[in-house]
Amino acid sequence: MQGGDQRKYGNGIIVSVITCTEIKQGIAIETGKTSPQYFNACSIIELHEDDFKALGINKNTNVRVTSAAGSVILKAVVTTQSLYPGLAHIPMGPWANMVVPAYTYSTGEPCFCGFDCLIEPAPEEKVEKAVKLMHDKCGLKYVGDPHYD
Amino acid sequence: MPEVIKNVACPYCGACCDDLEVTVEDGKILEVKNACIIGTEIYHHASREGRVGSPRMRQPDGTYKDITYDEAIDYTARMLIKAKKPLIYGFGSTNCEGQAAAGRVAEEAGAVLDNCASICHGSSFLAIFDTGYPSCTLGEVKNRADVVIYWGSNPAHAHPRHMSRYGVFPRGFFTNKGHRGRKVICVDPRYTDTARCADYFLQVKQGHDYDLFDAFRMVMHGYADDVPEIVAGVPKEKILEVCDIIKKGRYVHIFFGMGLCHSDGRNHNIDIAINLVRDINEVTKCTIMAMRGHYNIAGPGVVWSWQFGFPYCIDLSKGSHAHMNPGETSSVDLANRGEVDAFINIGTDAGAHFPIRAFEKLGSHIPMVTIDPSVNMAATVSDVHIPVAIVGVETGGICYRMDNVPIQYRAVVPPYNGILTDEELFNRILNRMLELKEQGIECDGKWEYAKAIPSLIPVKLEPEA
């Protein structure tokens, strides 16, 4: 409904992002945070059809998502719970949190819902595993482990 | 012989369904009845291969080595004593007995004690401190409510059996027509699967719930004429229509979730919601409830209020009295400012659910212990990972439902590989701390604090002119 919010920027668009919980993500948490189910459920960004058009990409293409806090590669998919153009959704989890601003407005609550992101097509880039992202960010060497590989 | 255990309670979401039937044989779970798909997965996960069966410690080369419980407890006790300001965070997924034991450990350690509320319904607590909490139990909703509002919450995904047990479909004492006798209103920026079950859907512009509440309150106070044609993306006639439904209701109930807590305005979205509830009570009966996330995230609020007088963000570092100020003593703010020098992640996953810029300060630089039944993101970067029994599957205990009703959880199988419960573990950590202090081990004040985030102001991205 609310159009006109979507803003072009270079070869990308700026959208407002929310991170929410989802049933597929809930099941995958219980299957295991290192399972392929968790990867598939959480390493995505849901966009409105109009935003796909604005980006000039097909569904299930990888995109680079950049906020004031950081950047991450995710797979762009069409949502089942419809959004309005200019609003995007990433399921809660380590991928979403690569871009969630840690600022809390002195309440303890980071900006999980309603922060700006630049979305750019990145069809050649790879979506990283969460454990790898986590190790990189914490400056630890990723050596693998029987419990999470 | 397979045995069917009845009245089992599910350890996932705040709906705390306690009508599960679990079939077990030889300590293995065969079948789960009545649970939703997430609940079912929990029980099957418990019996799956590859669980962590003993504590593990990170080696210098990055691999993990199994250690004994004694070694893990000694490491944790020493860490807590040596640190000037350790942070103990989590507790959404453990029982009240474990939370009380952790409270005693935190007091001895002079730690900051915090639970997942600080990144979840912490905003609601702040609003409740300001304006109060006109609430009820879920049975009241089931038996009386004829207008149910889901505002910024999506139970179809987050609390899958909430609508069928309490909110929409059940036939209660005064609501014997079930969902046909109820008007369901959903307010959300997305047309969610919950909105699909609703009679009225208001598509609010993300982050503008406050405006919409304001419009509702104007109507309730008799200033409907002054409401603009469109508020927060919602046409005026829709607002008037829904306000009419509310005024005609015999019992109105509002459930709210992260849509309010996490968006711009935080606690103010909730305090205006509570004020709207007061306004509605001038015309009819109205109550409100936070859709608490984990099955026992209401637990620490209750347990620590008994112990310390505060529900979350409790700074015990003064030793003599507790202090609470969420903007200062919450886990994320402490991490952002680099004000902790040791971290325990218990019954949660700060790795997956903190913004990475806050978590990397905890995960990279200071000693960290994860206490969790399974491998999660925090465990993969911890110095020590201590597995514990799963509440509701391998151990029982008291857990508080989203309406603060205590539910007795029960065990259906014995703990995997004889692992400890949270309560046993924290009691042993406390004993070990007392032993070490007796031996003269104390905080030498030498540990470095985590590194602060240099610049924190969230910049809005603006397109080039």
Ligand code: SF4
């Ligand atoms: S609705 Fe929540 S408590 Fe009930 S079975 Fe599903 S996950 Fe468990």
